[in-house]
Amino acid sequence: MPLGFELVELTADERALQQEVREFLARELPRGSFEPGLGMDNPSDRGFSKRLAQRGWVGMAIPKRYGGHERGAVYRFIVVEELLRWGAPIHHHWTADRQSAQVILKFGTEEQKQRFIPAICAGELGFSIGLSEPDAGSDLAAIKTRAVKVDGGWQVNGTKVWTTGAHETDWFIMLCRTSDAEDRHDGLSQLLVDLHSPGVQINAIPFLDGGHHFNEVVLTDVFVPDDLLVGEEGRGWLQTGSELSFERGGPDRLLSPWLLVEEFLREHEGTPLGERATATLGWAVARFWGIRQLSIAVNRMIDQGRAPAAESALVKDMATRFEQDVIEAVRQLVEVSPSLESGSLFERLLARSVLAGPSYTIRGGTTEVLVGVVSKGLR
Amino acid sequence: MTTTTADELLVDTARKVFIETCTFEVVEAAERDGWAAGVWEAVAGVGLPWVGVPEAVGGVGGTLADALAVLRLAGQHSAPIPLAETGLLAGWLLASAGLPVGQGPATVVPGSARDSLSLGGGRLTGTAFGVPWASAVERIVLLVEDGGRWKVGSIAAVDAEVERSLNLAGEPRDTITLDGVPVELAPTDVDAAAFERRGALTRVVLMAGALDAMSRLTLDYTAGREQFGRPVARFQLVQEHLVHCAQDAALVGIAADAASRAAVLGDASFEIAAAKALASRAATTATRAAHQAHGAMGMTREYALHHLSRRLWAWRSEFGDEHRWNNEVGTAAIAAGADELYPLVANGSDRRTRT
Numbered sequence A: 001m002p003l004g005f006e007l008v009e010l011t012a013d014e015r016a017l018q019q020e021v022r023e024f025l026a027r028e029l030p031r032g033s034f035e036p037g038l039g040m041d042n043p044s045d046r047g048f049s050k051r052l053a054q055r056g057w058v059g060m061a062i063p064k065r066y067g068g069h070e071r072g073a074v075y076r077f078i079v080v081e082e083l084l085r086w087g088a089p090i091h092h093h094w095t096a097d098r099q100s101a102q103v104i105l106k107f108g109t110e111e112q113k114q115r116f117i118p119a120i121c122a123g124e125l126g127f128s129i130g131l132s133e134p135d136a137g138s139d140l141a142a143i144k145t146r147a148v149k150v151d152g153g154w155q156v157n158g159t160k161v162w163t164t165g166a167h168e169t170d171w172f173i174m175l176c177r178t179s180d181a182e183d184r185h186d187g188l189s190q191l192l193v194d195l196h197s198p199g200v201q202i203n204a205i206p207f208l209d210g211g212h213h214f215n216e217v218v219l220t221d222v223f224v225p226d227d228l229l230v231g232e233e234g235r236g237w238l239q240t241g242s243e244l245s246f247e248r249g250g251p252d253r254l255l256s257p258w259l260l261v262e263e264f265l266r267e268h269e270g271t272p273l274g275e276r277a278t279a280t281l282g283w284a285v286a287r288f289w290g291i292r293q294l295s296i297a298v299n300r301m302i303d304q305g306r307a308p309a310a311e312s313a314l315v316k317d318m319a320t321r322f323e324q325d326v327i328e329a330v331r332q333l334v335e336v337s338p339s340l341e342s343g344s345l346f347e348r349l350l351a352r353s354v355l356a357g358p359s360y361t362i363r364g365g366t367t368e369v370l371v372g373v374v375s376k377g378l379r
Numbered sequence B: 001m002t003t004t005t006a007d008e009l010l011v012d013t014a015r016k017v018f019i020e021t022c023t024f025e026v027v028e029a030a031e032r033d034g035w036a037a038g039v040w041e042a043v044a045g046v047g048l049p050w051v052g053v054p055e056a057v058g059g060v061g062g063t064l065a066d067a068l069a070v071l072r073l074a075g076q077h078s079a080p081i082p083l084a085e086t087g088l089l090a091g092w093l094l095a096s097a098g099l100p101v102g103q104g105p106a107t108v109v110p111g112s113a114r115d116s117l118s119l120g121g122g123r124l125t126g127t128a129f130g131v132p133w134a135s136a137v138e139r140i141v142l143l144v145e146d147g148g149r150w151k152v153g154s155i156a157a158v159d160a161e162v163e164r165s166l167n168l169a170g171e172p173r174d175t176i177t178l179d180g181v182p183v184e185l186a187p188t189d190v191d192a193a194a195f196e197r198r199g200a201l202t203r204v205v206l207m208a209g210a211l212d213a214m215s216r217l218t219l220d221y222t223a224g225r226e227q228f229g230r231p232v233a234r235f236q237l238v239q240e241h242l243v244h245c246a247q248d249a250a251l252v253g254i255a256a257d258a259a260s261r262a263a264v265l266g267d268a269s270f271e272i273a274a275a276k277a278l279a280s281r282a283a284t285t286a287t288r289a290a291h292q293a294h295g296a297m298g299m300t301r302e303y304a305l306h307h308l309s310r311r312l313w314a315w316r317s318e319f320g321d322e323h324r325w326n327n328e329v330g331t332a333a334i335a336a337g338a339d340e341l342y343p344l345v346a347n348g349s350d351r352r353t354r355t
């Protein structure tokens, strides 16, 4: 069965919100006053995250009783697409807001909800994702990090890798093995781990552009109290699966190279562009427009209480391949050798996106793995 | 209030009619014979060609949303009749000029650079190319410039000399030659750009239907076809074709929805341009994937894939190909400028009027 995506029509309130976010950004974060980033790779700025939270723009899809705003996924989409395309520094709260709070909300204990979610909604607590390991990438069930039951909690040993932002965030939700089972998808559990706990060692893994984005997180005899087990012991695999629909279907998988296109236009304003550049620009804009409609439709499904695993994988795959195509198409419109040190913002963005581009179709599930997920949904 | 959703009862009726009449054999025979009288009679019998055309000029009423929903089903079922032409194009032009739509199938002159029609003393002379189903319709409608303003012209098809010609899907795209043919003329507020957009919208909607059907057909076929002891749909590389085809179908489906909705509400210039650019591109990539996943079976006349793929190859070029519409979108993007570029993507044609 082909999957059903329904067109989302923005209400008058949602349009007003869009306008409000645009005005906020133009006022609080004017262009030229900061170095804009490429979508969710934008820098981390705790102060900015807090200011957004004060506007009610963190925790939008979280119930009010936990400090959220009960506005749903589409409302969140509208706000975050503006932040992403502006290149705003949203990294600090990004993962916590997108998925960690949702996981705690869905599977956590009442005490965990009270403890973590309001702080996430306040833009204070930042989270990372503790899934990948040296021997477990696409094949996540192969993870070896192990939590052994001890008095009052768990003792954890293992190594997580590629952990984005762990050097800046506060916690991660970590998938680990809590028991051996015949089916290796059983016996996995999710634990909330304070990244400042004794025994947690965070080592930078340098990114290919020389920057510091991801890390190796080595856990040596880390004690995690009982009350930080998320959901049911042994059910971590299923819980992680549900987490991934939040991770995959959003505008962050589409808008990484947005500013590249916008800055191309800005730097050429007033000069005639010629037919090839016009057509390339048109191609990109048409596709941003179309894929955006699919992405917002996925978020409507989430609001309807569905878990659109196949739909979000379908969109993520298409969107991230397009992101890479955009970078290459724009690169060929200009006769420059992109440099990270260039005096032109457009050229810096081009350099950064050429270097980061390959990761778009790897992080959050590789193209190849997504094809499998979508195929299952199409059966 | 403007209705942006189609009438469900009508859509159900249309679906039943297309399922019953547009069988594989009938679609094949239509291509051989140049006309599918049975399909036309069933479809016309319930008024479908004139949905969305006001009753005042001889239509059956209903909304543009209704008409586009019916057309999408026609695309899904490869309905071999001038459905887009009769109501959404000819009927629309005629209604815009207050001219009667008349009975029977009608078509429009799409307008090509090679056309040489000229108007003089209320008569038309010259040649026009690629006129859909000219050989089978009763009325041919066109948009002409007359004394510095746009007018709709309507001629009886019997007055035209028709030379038959076919598009890649075997649909009639005839050459008509007129030699002082009397034409009924009335002024309209439709101009050439609006007409081309309307034509592009019909092709987007037809292609959305065809892509959806092609995606389903390919899923079914690969689930049943076994090689190396298992369904070919189990092979990862085949799955990639299935996913790409489903992605194209989903993308064009939602683009058609958005363009249709914008057209119902008013200015849809951006949405239609973007949707046609996407649809024409998807026609290329999705047919490639679907054919590859089918193996040789997709290459025979005896299996239905070609009803869809050949239509997609034909429709992707009609009323402007992807390059033409990419340019249109690019021009709109440049006109919007860097600051307004994202609002254009997020809000489309009406970003100024309704924010």
Ligand SMILES: Cc1cc2nc3c(=O)[nH]c(=O)nc-3n(C[C@H](O)[C@H](O)[C@H](O)COP(=O)(O)OP(=O)(O)OC[C@H]3O[C@@H](n4cnc5c(N)ncnc54)[C@H](O)[C@@H]3O)c2cc1C
Binding pocket: A128, A129, A130, A131, A132, A133, A136, A137, A138, A139, A161, A162, A163, A164, A165, A214, A359, A362, A363, A364, A365, A366, A367, A368, A369, B236
């Ligand atoms: C920038 C960046 C940030 C990241 N951030 C985080 C993070 O914060 N937290 C975290 O946990 N992880 C993170 N990751 C890791 C990411 O989740 C993994 O890279 C991803 O799951 C793939 O695993 P791998 O890199 O080990 O590749 P592998 O699984 O080793 O894959 C190598 C190749 O083999 C292919 N392959 C593997 N299995 C199959 C199969 N069954 N069928 C077909 N092909 C297959 C893959 O598609 C790929 O092409 C990040 C990655 C990047 C690039």
